[in-house]
Amino acid sequence: MVLFEGGDIVSALSISSESPFSFLFTSAIILSMIQRLKNKIALITGASRGLGAAVAKRFAQEGAQLILIGRETAALEEVDDVVQQYGPPALLVPFDLSDLLRFNDLAKSLAERFGRLDILVGNAGVLDEATPMTHVTPTAWHKIMTTNLHANWHLLRAMEPLLIEAKAGRLIFVTSDIATTPTAYRGPYAVSKAALEMMVKTYALEVKHRNFRVNLIDPGGLRTNMGAEWMGGEERAAELPLPESVTEAFVRCAEEGCHYHGETLSAQKDKFFRPSAA
Numbered sequence: 001m002v003l004f005e006g007g008d009i010v011s012a013l014s015i016s017s018e019s020p021f022s023f024l025f026t027s028a029i030i031l032s033m034i035q036r037l038k039n040k041i042a043l044i045t046g047a048s049r050g051l052g053a054a055v056a057k058r059f060a061q062e063g064a065q066l067i068l069i070g071r072e073t074a075a076l077e078e079v080d081d082v083v084q085q086y087g088p089p090a091l092l093v094p095f096d097l098s099d100l101l102r103f104n105d106l107a108k109s110l111a112e113r114f115g116r117l118d119i120l121v122g123n124a125g126v127l128d129e130a131t132p133m134t135h136v137t138p139t140a141w142h143k144i145m146t147t148n149l150h151a152n153w154h155l156l157r158a159m160e161p162l163l164i165e166a167k168a169g170r171l172i173f174v175t176s177d178i179a180t181t182p183t184a185y186r187g188p189y190a191v192s193k194a195a196l197e198m199m200v201k202t203y204a205l206e207v208k209h210r211n212f213r214v215n216l217i218d219p220g221g222l223r224t225n226m227g228a229e230w231m232g233g234e235e236r237a238a239e240l241p242l243p244e245s246v247t248e249a250f251v252r253c254a255e256e257g258c259h260y261h262g263e264t265l266s267a268q269k270d271k272f273f274r275p276s277a278a
């Protein structure tokens with residue numbers, strides 16, 4: 001386990017590789033032969049619960065070494081308990097993404113530890129209660145823009161040098177269909193996702209000469225805290241699919257063979273696509 005605290009990375013990483021059971025050993029070898037993200041270093045924001053935690057667990061199954069960001073250490077550790085069933089412990093980074101000045105420190109620490117980043121997943125997001133546009137408080141407006149938009153720009157900017165060091169940089173940002181469907185009373189969230197999409201697609205055009213693949217995934221409604229907020233309660237959200245059901249789209253966009261670029265992948269519509277304006 002590694003914690004990011006006060007601008008320093010404190011390492012306590014330990015890797016357990018011994019198993020007394022040979023069948024487990026054999027299974028591990030077979031699993032490692034079919035892992036689609038083997039030896040890839042992947043950073044996921046909002047990995048402490050919901051969709052980000054599901055993606056983290058799936059990426060671990062696929063052989064990735066993980067860097068997990070969320071605000072709560074205990075929640076990150078719970079995700080890491082599962083991650084460690086498949087491979088090395090994740091690097092846990094308790095980090096409030098609204099602390100925009102810390103992204104460069106994080107990148108510096110990752111450069112020292114790993115020297116590169118193969119996969120970046122900008123997943124963390126916040127929603128606020130449904131409110132008419134002019135009744136939204138400045139505090140709520142800034143919180144949503146900061147987490148859903150500004151933090152992703154700072155993340156992208158800070159991590160680009162590490163992604164350039166990778167053989168095949170893969171960038172995924174999480175959006176919502178609300179980005180292209182004006183929805184009454186959900187103004188700040190919709191504006192933040194629309195701006196995020198424009199940022200990501202603009203960037204995709206700028207890096208098309210690199211071996212990067214830069215895409216957005218719209219996961220659709222999910223049974224998570226945010227899904228419950230959207231639906232107005234956990235009971236209503238119980239009808240929604242679990243986040244584990246959409247992780248295949250993330251693997252597709254993260255693996256070396258990914259050929260999508262500058263697209264919005266709709267994870268629940270049999271993988272394909274909200275047409276790109278580009």
Ligand SMILES: NC(=O)c1ccc[n+]([C@@H]2O[C@H](COP(=O)([O-])OP(=O)(O)OC[C@H]3O[C@@H](n4cnc5c(N)ncnc54)[C@H](OP(=O)(O)O)[C@@H]3O)[C@@H](O)[C@H]2O)c1
Nearest residue numbers: 046048049050051071096097124125221222224225226227
């Ligand atoms: N659920 C849906 O129905 C749905 C539909 C369409 C799109 N999406 C998108 O999918 C993504 C994931 O949503 P979800 O449903 O998994 O939401 P969730 O269950 O509420 O989880 C949100 C994650 O973001 C993290 N986060 C929020 N603010 C943060 C901050 N300031 N600093 C660090 N981490 C922060 C949370 O960590 P903490 O533990 O620190 O709070 C948590 O890990 C979001 O971008 C969302 O917009 C969701």
